[in-house]
Amino acid sequence: MEELSPKQLAVKQLKQQFLEALQANNAQEVLQILHTGKLDIDTVLEVEDPSMVLASYKQGYWLPGYKLERSWAMGIHVSVMYNALETTLVLLQEGAAVNRMPNGKTPLHVACTVSNSDCVALLLAHGAKVNSLSLSGHTPLHHCISGESVDCAKQLILKGAKVNMPSHSNDGETPLHTVARLGVPELLALYLAHGATVDVVNSLQETPLITAAFWAFDAKEQSFSQNHRFICRLLLDHQADPNRQELDYKTALHKAAWNCDHVLMQMLLEAGADTRAMDINGCAPIQYLLKVTGVRPMAIPELCYQLLLNYNAARIYPPQFHKVLQSCHDYPRAVEVMVNSYERLKPTKKWRTSIPDDCYERHKDFYDSMFAVCSNTPRSLLHLTRCTIRSSLGGFCQRGVAQLPLPSPMKKYILLEPEGILY
Numbered sequence: 001m002e003e004l005s006p007k008q009l010a011v012k013q014l015k016q017q018f019l020e021a022l023q024a025n026n027a028q029e030v031l032q033i034l035h036t037g038k039l040d041i042d043t044v045l046e047v048e049d050p051s052m053v054l055a056s057y058k059q060g061y062w063l064p065g066y067k068l069e070r071s072w073a074m075g076i077h078v079s080v081m082y083n084a085l086e087t088t089l090v091l092l093q094e095g096a097a098v099n100r101m102p103n104g105k106t107p108l109h110v111a112c113t114v115s116n117s118d119c120v121a122l123l124l125a126h127g128a129k130v131n132s133l134s135l136s137g138h139t140p141l142h143h144c145i146s147g148e149s150v151d152c153a154k155q156l157i158l159k160g161a162k163v164n165m166p167s168h169s170n171d172g173e174t175p176l177h178t179v180a181r182l183g184v185p186e187l188l189a190l191y192l193a194h195g196a197t198v199d200v201v202n203s204l205q206e207t208p209l210i211t212a213a214f215w216a217f218d219a220k221e222q223s224f225s226q227n228h229r230f231i232c233r234l235l236l237d238h239q240a241d242p243n244r245q246e247l248d249y250k251t252a253l254h255k256a257a258w259n260c261d262h263v264l265m266q267m268l269l270e271a272g273a274d275t276r277a278m279d280i281n282g283c284a285p286i287q288y289l290l291k292v293t294g295v296r297p298m299a300i301p302e303l304c305y306q307l308l309l310n311y312n313a314a315r316i317y318p319p320q321f322h323k324v325l326q327s328c329h330d331y332p333r334a335v336e337v338m339v340n341s342y343e344r345l346k347p348t349k350k351w352r353t354s355i356p357d358d359c360y361e362r363h364k365d366f367y368d369s370m371f372a373v374c375s376n377t378p379r380s381l382l383h384l385t386r387c388t389i390r391s392s393l394g395g396f397c398q399r400g401v402a403q404l405p406l407p408s409p410m411k412k413y414i415l416l417e418p419e420g421i422l423y
Helices: 006-023 027-035 065-069 075-081 085-093 107-113 117-125 147-158 175-182 185-193 208-215 226-237 252-259 262-270 285-295 301-310 322-328 332-339 357-362 364-373 381-402 408-414
Strands: 045-048 070-073
Touching (some): 006 027, 006 045, 070 075, 075 117, 107 117, 175 185, 175 208, 175 226, 208 252, 252 262, 252 285, 262 301, 301 381, 332 364, 357 364, 381 408
16 A cells, blocks of 8 residues: 655545544534635545445446445535535535535435435525436436425425426436335425426336336335325326336336236226236236236235226136136135136136146135036026126226116125135
8 A cells, every 4th residue: 555645644634534524513623624725625525425325327337346335525515415504504605616526416416315405405595506417317306205305305396496307317217207116205296286297208108107006016025005006196186197108018007917906906997097908018917917916925816807807808818718727726716706707618628737736625615616617518697697797888897887776795796706616
């Protein structure tokens, strides 16, 4: 390691003293150091920054490990990061630059990242550019990412922040997409109230509704997000189009079906989502549901199948029904819903081989009833009546049955409510 000269060592020690004073919000010491004239107010410091609050990089940059732990910043960045309000005011009064970004972010980006609304107000009052772009191509409004950031966002908007401005990065996200992805309904409502375009698209042609529908399920935690569902509700209430298709022609309903999210599926279907919309591979939402039924333990798949079929989804091609059994064999209630959507269904040799032996034994009563019912003999008159009513109602089955002068158990029967056995 190269040995430092006494002068270099003194500068290094002064920088460290300056940094510690900033972090401790010691405005008096910061002022004393600046008045010695030995340290420029906009000196770039090296700061511990494992969460990358201070740093912003272009997509595709190679990031050495040390850059992810430490960032470069001026004193104004550090004081904002540590919510050191008095020190921030001193630096601004002493003429600190408010729009420089030594590691890709301006102080205003940093203030929004840490939800520091007081510092946002100070920076804006001292000439911070409200729509400045970070190195990654994001505005300060893009960095308002939590419920605590609402006050920051309000101040930015009042000073002219563009709520429909896409990022200059590969994703092309607007602030509305960002909060839809992260699940922050307070910010989404704020942006909508200030003119955000509800069906604005990103670089993948995804609307905020499509984005929120996808991120409503946390695959790692195997849980559904109420915040994302609330965001979808807000967007639909503001006339978001449930049938807009992204680059691969998937709709929000495809995303909700992939998540096996019956709550969100019902919301979208009631808003007019098309159950027969096909993606670029010719798959409708029901095919997406089939793919994930076995890997969504927190879901209630039979409700998802009921909803799609009651809103006129195309049924699985009968000769391919063994694929339903391959996907849903451990969910007999889902299989029951699917079987009961047909007037009659003839089994093939692939049916039995699609059900593992141990699964068959676990649900023996149900599968015995299924093979007994699915034969060359007609189904019961009650079932055939159900099918006739469903066919006549078509896509209005869910809403139409509710208006029929029938007892509740009969309505549930027509809407394919599973009973645990086929007859």
